[in-house]
Amino acid sequence: MSYVKIWIHAVWATKHRQPVLQPPVLAQLCRHIRENAKFKEIHIDRINGHHDHIHVLMLLKSDYGISKQMQLLKGESAFWANKMKLVSGNFEWGDKYFAASVSESRLPFVRRYIDNQQAHHGKRSFREEFEAFAKGIGYDGQDME
Template sequence: MSFIKIYIHLVFSTKNRNPFLNTLDLRIKVWKHMKEYATEKEIFLEMVNGYSDHCHCLISLGSNQDIEKIAQLLKGESSYWINKNKLTKEKFSWQDKYFAVSVSESMVDQVRNYIKNQEKHHQKKSFTEEYAEFIEKFNFKNRYWLKPNE
């Protein structure tokens, strides 16, 4: 048996950054469902949280998993579930693109706290500002595919 611990901080936003997830109650339902679905699919989704227009996940990859497949599963199934249950007035969808970075073992607690405190964090800072900080911090500014509304 192989032992693997590779943490990923995955962030994705709603289509066109629409504030579809505009109530705490709705966000709690969506995050809970994503955790349940992840467990069902053997995705180790340690933490999920976000705000009205985006989602943060702390994931530990398994030996046969990759980021693209996990993002596709979480985003696709949660969109389907939100629409099937008519949880938003308009048709819900996530943007195609996502942001993912590795997290060292020494930083896992800091990332957990960051994800846990999204409600408080976004009272002071918009997702657009947060996004710009991520681009700068992780040196993604020269990536042709990373445009704000994709």
């Protein structure tokens, strides 16, 4: 077994940025993503979101690349949300996501940031937030859907 300790801050949005992640839905979905990740031996340190997106601070599992880990979290959680009829209509995540490595020294900052999503988004939109995250990586200005 290999030992890997790569912290990842991942962000993904609902399809067409639909604001379906209201507090009761968000709480259930976050709880389920955490439980599913634990079952798959993916360590999630923090998870939270706002009306149309989710933030996760997690360790990258040594068996997966980031795309596989994201597929496992996003795909399974959308399937579960639809099975549980968590929202009216069909629930989907957008195709895109943002992921960045986080140094040990920045973990406290990222944890606070994820924990305080509701207050944060009272001051800054998701689009502004994403553009700041994506600066310098070839982001083309398209939404994350």
